């Protein structure tokens with residue numbers, strides 16, 4: 001399939017989980033993918049795997065919370081693969097669990113900077129070019145916490161609510177130029193982030209989480225990547241300003257059982 005033929009798509013948080021799975025899907029469909037994260041070793045392995053499947057990929061190492069570093073890898077990616085036609089701003093951190101009563105200023109600032117402010121910087125960097133070319137799309141990774149409050153992590157919830165607001169506001173600012181901005185809202189998806197929620201018995205933890213999902217199971221990174229690829233593709237040409245959940249039915253339902 002070549003729906004993304006030659007198109008340059010930059011993905012942050014691409015070394016593992018949802019970002020890596022999306023990079024793999026897009027490269028299989030012909031995109032040139034730039035993978036950004038902090039771990040050079042993991043990024044290098046991801047790029048090798050994509051190239052081994054015949055795809056075109058390169059990586060840049062950056063902490064997205066460091067503006068200069070983020071802008072520098074975006075410049076380098078454009079130098080290698082040309083103007084960014086798709087930005088998947090997916091890097092995110094869960095921060096540290098603590099109730100608002102025990103929350104910490106430093107953690108709050110750091111989670112906001114990684115999950116929200118970095119996406120503002122990346123949008124400010126790529127959207128003017130997309131607007132000038134009247135072509136391009138941005139997808140951000142929100143969360144169920146973009147739409148709902150959750151206990152014990154005010155920084156994460158605030159950052160993901162803010163991210164959805166940022167996506168919706170930006171969507172309206174650029175829609176007239178045929179540039180699209182959407183938000184992907186993963187539910188409970190099996191990735192290292194979910195594994196890090198703790199416990200020695202990961203299968204039991206995943207099964208327990210799955211019981212909160214109407215479908216009765218957690219989701220897969222690959223299932224999430226398919227929806228990300230759709231939203232980044234021309235098949236979604238008239239979709240902008242949307243929050244698109246991939247959550248096995250959580251957000252759309254009310255379980256009284």
Ligand SMILES: NC(=O)c1ccc[n+]([C@@H]2O[C@H](COP(=O)([O-])OP(=O)(O)OC[C@H]3O[C@@H](n4cnc5c(N)ncnc54)[C@H](OP(=O)(O)O)[C@@H]3O)[C@@H](O)[C@H]2O)c1
Pocket residue numbers: 012013014015016017018019036037038039040042062063064065090091092093094114141142143144185186187188189190191192193194
């Ligand atoms: N899995 C879920 O159930 C779930 C649910 C809702 C939302 N999400 C969101 O989905 C996104 C992807 O998470 P995931 O589930 O795929 O988890 P993951 O496998 O842990 O992926 C997180 C990615 O972000 C990168 N990253 C983290 N902090 C970064 C930073 N400061 N600078 C650059 N890259 C950074 C990580 O790589 P390095 O560590 O190498 O930097 C990794 O590539 C996140 O925004 C997360 O909030 C996930």
